[in-house]
Amino acid sequence: MRLSFVFIFLCFTIAWAQETTALICGNLITAKDTHVQADAVILIKGDRIVEVGTMDLLKAGYTVIDLSEYTVLPGMIDAHTHPLIYGSEYQTNHLKGSSAFNALRGLKTVQEWLEAGWTTIRIAGDADTKYAHFEIRNAINAGLFKGPRIFGAGHYISVTGGGGDINYISNEQSVIPDGLIVDGKDEMRKAIRQEIKNGSDWIKLLVTGAFMSTGDNPRNVHFSDEELKTAVEEAGQRDVPVMMHAHAKEGIVKAIKFGARSIEHGTFLDAETIDLFLEYDTYLVPTLTVGTYFRLKDPGNVALTKTQRSQKEFREARMKVLGEAHKRGVKLGIGSDNVGFPGNFAANEFHEFVKFGMTPMEAIIAGTKVNAELLKMDDSIGTIEVGKYADIIATKKNPLEDITELQRVQFVMKGGEIIKSTE
Template sequence: MKKQLLLLFSILSVSSSLWAQEKTAIICGTLITGNDEKVKTNTVILIEGDRIVDIGTKELLTSEYKTIDLSDYTVLPGMIDAHVHPLIYGSEYQTNHLKGSSAFNALRGLKTVQDWLKAGWTTLRIAGDADTKYAHFEIRDAINSGMFQGPRIFGAGHYLSVTGGGGDINYISNEQTIIPDGLIVDGKEEMQKAIRQEIKNGSDWIKLLVTGAFMSTGDNPKNIHFSDEELITAVDEANRRGVPVMMHAHAKEGIVKAIKFGARSIEHGTFLDEETIDLLLEHNTYLVPTLTVGTYFRLKDPGNVALTKTERSQKQFREDRMKMLAKAHKKGVKIGIGSDNVGFPGSFAANEFEEFVKFGMTPLQAIQAGTKLNAELLKKEKDIGTIEVGKYADIIATKTNPLHDITELQRVQFVMKGGAIIKSID
């Protein structure tokens, strides 16, 4: 038995060694590294295992490298979506998580994130998700262990909400006992306990619903939900464990509190104004405005009763919101790409880049918002976000240069994650 185990270990070691030595060369027609404003042509990327080892001219090519010819394509870093909910689906998402077990939610969610990966999203930050347990972390762990292909996943277990808040279910009879899609916490002690529980179960981010939400029933996006004491407790507790906090905030007062009390990122920020823009700059806080989700439901599911607040926000607040985002961008606020994807196709989620161009970013700035800047937001800039030597080979390619047509990111033709080809050129 001992000899058999040693033989098995030897075979596994050899297999691992062969993988580590696997060498790939990508010939790029146009290369956007994401690290600067330069655009390279006729460039070669050398990859060994899962990392980039060299970038240069075709003189780097040798017979030991398996060649992928993308000389007719534009090559870019894999896209990073900083605000997704892969377990949410359908207009009745506040109760859909109860229709299947956590195991079923994990299986369904795995298919969802694999589809998003094929659309070019090589990294996701989950902004809390709808499950009675932690199905999305089971997905993450299965991907990380090599059992399945999938994107890199970071994020929060649940969105933490007050009783009656956006993470609660506010339209069921009070005689019924039901598990809401969010985690309900009231008071300092419950907040401490909840954050400790979230981290114990795999959260590397904490998500707080500071204000009401647009995509939930029975709460007001302009209301502040958590008390100052609860917010301070949350940030202190998370900071002690080295875990950053993202805060959902629509109302101005909620945005102000979230920034001042230590949020690393503000999610949505619908009622942004001059004061909150200056606070974002003062505290070096990121903003993830999540513009695509409203666009999706306005175009694909108009008149949906369950999403009347979202539809109203698109009609009433969109114009003013885009103007404030333009001002925030001009002043230098760090604005990251986040689609708030709740089950729509990954290709549609890339509309977020087009939205950023609409409020004033150049196509290259928008691309960097969904690559380099988001990697910095995640504190993963040493590994992902740009095409550089030493980083993971997370690479995508489009047929047309997205600097000429940003919507081309909705039609990604080639995807590689960590040196493994996920989607090849037909």
């Protein structure tokens, strides 16, 4: 009887060892705090982290991944993306292919982003007449394809003539815009229900005009108070948070007061609006990299020239006020507003955060722990801790010494599965 017990115990121990992966880390940034641990070990079983500690954790039989020459940290989280958008004519590109084709194109895009180290993304509405990006999400979740964890909104909801509408085609023509167009509280209520029915776990509202669109002004507020109130109430009944695109100060103020969980862009932020962010505990996702991208290349059309112009006119003042927002404790999240640029370039957002005053560690936490909290997923992702998904990346050089190293991620693991190896 005793021998049988010992045999069973040994079999169990061997099985545990065979199913356990040990990551040896040269430097470990868990992102749960600012501590950096040298010569650390992460034990992974299945898709979860089961132990984090010293080299003493290593046991015979473990599958060992040697990252002792690397800095290891949580997978990056991009809180503002548009994987279906591509090219300079993005407001009509969605009409050039079917929703199925858009999904295939988008799948390739998010797979490239995962390879670059983005293990989780939030989609801030996307360019499709249907819901192609949710088909991508569902296929990834079903295990049919590899890809990042995906959360987000179906469409960016806009008023007639707003940033989500197509405002440069003859009124004799009937086309489906990339945004969802609503006017009045009844249409708003129906739109929110439709978005949630079709898979949205976030709602996205264009409260003001946009820079990357034709025929609207980012300094104008578009939705009425009644429409905004209806949107937040309806989404709240389903426990779905609302992100609100807002450039103009008045739009930022309205969005915060009516209950946005996050403000996207916030271009004309000032001291008064900083007070509101703190009072209402609202997140800000400033999306700086998209402007940098178009500043470095020819926009190719009139609409995107607005973005390029905004970089020249508003960047200096904007970076200054973002530095003040950070000093005062506003919760700032990393979001690249990726509209078709490479995933490694999207990590430039960390560099932008350092430019306005964050330390490299603070920027890393903004793109991991803070974004996980924004998504209400901090029990599962965002830090390297026991019980969380093994979403882990590694860089050859230390990003605390050069934050641009996050644009050169060498190792990617999502849910315990190696996506990109150093070998």
